[in-house]
Amino acid sequence: MTKKKPVVVVTRRLPELVETRMRELFDARLNIEDKPMSQAEIVEAMREADVIVPTITDHINAAMIAQAGDQMRLIANFGNGVDHIDVTSALRRGITVTNTPGVMTEDTADMTMALILSTARRLVEGSHVIPDGHWGGWTPTWMLGRRITGKRLGIIGMGRIGQAVARRARAFGMSIHYHNRRRVAPQIEESLEATYWDSLDQMLARMDFVSIHCPHTPGTYHLLSARRLKHLRPDAILINTARGEVVDENALVRMLEAGELASAGLDVFEHAPAVNEKLIALARASKVTLLPHMGSSTNEGRADMGEKVIINIRTFVDGHRPPDRVLPSML
Numbered sequence: 001m002t003k004k005k006p007v008v009v010v011t012r013r014l015p016e017l018v019e020t021r022m023r024e025l026f027d028a029r030l031n032i033e034d035k036p037m038s039q040a041e042i043v044e045a046m047r048e049a050d051v052i053v054p055t056i057t058d059h060i061n062a063a064m065i066a067q068a069g070d071q072m073r074l075i076a077n078f079g080n081g082v083d084h085i086d087v088t089s090a091l092r093r094g095i096t097v098t099n100t101p102g103v104m105t106e107d108t109a110d111m112t113m114a115l116i117l118s119t120a121r122r123l124v125e126g127s128h129v130i131p132d133g134h135w136g137g138w139t140p141t142w143m144l145g146r147r148i149t150g151k152r153l154g155i156i157g158m159g160r161i162g163q164a165v166a167r168r169a170r171a172f173g174m175s176i177h178y179h180n181r182r183r184v185a186p187q188i189e190e191s192l193e194a195t196y197w198d199s200l201d202q203m204l205a206r207m208d209f210v211s212i213h214c215p216h217t218p219g220t221y222h223l224l225s226a227r228r229l230k231h232l233r234p235d236a237i238l239i240n241t242a243r244g245e246v247v248d249e250n251a252l253v254r255m256l257e258a259g260e261l262a263s264a265g266l267d268v269f270e271h272a273p274a275v276n277e278k279l280i281a282l283a284r285a286s287k288v289t290l291l292p293h294m295g296s297s298t299n300e301g302r303a304d305m306g307e308k309v310i311i312n313i314r315t316f317v318d319g320h321r322p323p324d325r326v327l328p329s330m331l
């Protein structure tokens with residue numbers, strides 16, 4: 001007798017190849033219209049499905065998890081961050097949670113570098129000059145930006161992505177500094193010629209650029225609080241491709257408006273997809289660069305994420321431990 005295929009509910013459209021494979025392997029309920037599911041619809045899905053595949057914009061809280069059917073054993077997240085899922089409640093109910101680490105590391109690091117370059121060298125502002133008909137030719141004193149080479153980059157969170165950013169930044173001649181919960185292995189520090197700062201406050205006070213690469217957890221919420229942001233030098237640039245909640249966004253806006261911080265390159269926002277009007281005004285005035293959460297947006301990355309989701313579901317359904325389980329120690 002053939003085994004019944006598991007019912008897998010997918011909350012958003014995924015790359016076509018991933019959906020095709022899911023259709024072959026599972027009783028896949030795909031969201032072809034790509035309409036975001038309401039919380040009630042997600043609860044409904046969790047009552048019926050064996051597996052749900054949410055993405056990072058689907059908030060799954062304890063009350064929703066409490067209503068899941070007993071057959072629902074796996075939340076296979078399409079994405080790395082899991083701060084939108086109450087993982088503790090899921091684990092308590094015996095529901096396994098998996099994510100897709102590792103496959104978006106290089107893409108996110110590339111985007112971080114792009115933000116460093118675009119804020120320092122005024123790329124977005126410059127790219128409008130010719131289409132807007134404002135170019136009168138080269139002059140010695142116009143559109144001057146900041147040199148990257150020789151500058152200090154402070155990395156908050158020296159995991160996979162932080163290290164990938166450090167490798168790139170070193171190739172650009174930057175000196176690498178970092179703060180992390182735990183110091184990384186000496187051979188990693190050596191290969192990156194990275195300086196470890198036990199005190200985040202002290203590191204912030206010395207950096208030309210600061211880039212955030214830690215996850216959003218209860219422990220990192222507003223890690224860059226109003227008080228801490230004040231340690232940054234007025235000519236510093238802050239880059240965030242991690243999660244908006246790690247920074248007190250109102251405090252950041254106040255500092256940018258007051259000229260207490262030179263610029264920011266942001267791919268993530270505290271209340272995404274809502275973006276603070278004042279930040280938008282600063283972007284219009286070319287004081288900051290804002291991107292709509294594009295850090296991992298490559299065709300290759302999204303296909304790899306889909307492949308990871310499929311492997312996690314397959315191994316789980318076959319009775320094995322899926323490779324990308326989210327463990328309590330990661331929260």
Ligand SMILES: O=CC(=O)O
Nearest residue numbers: 056079080081296
């Ligand atoms: O931000 C993207 C992700 O967490 O996958």
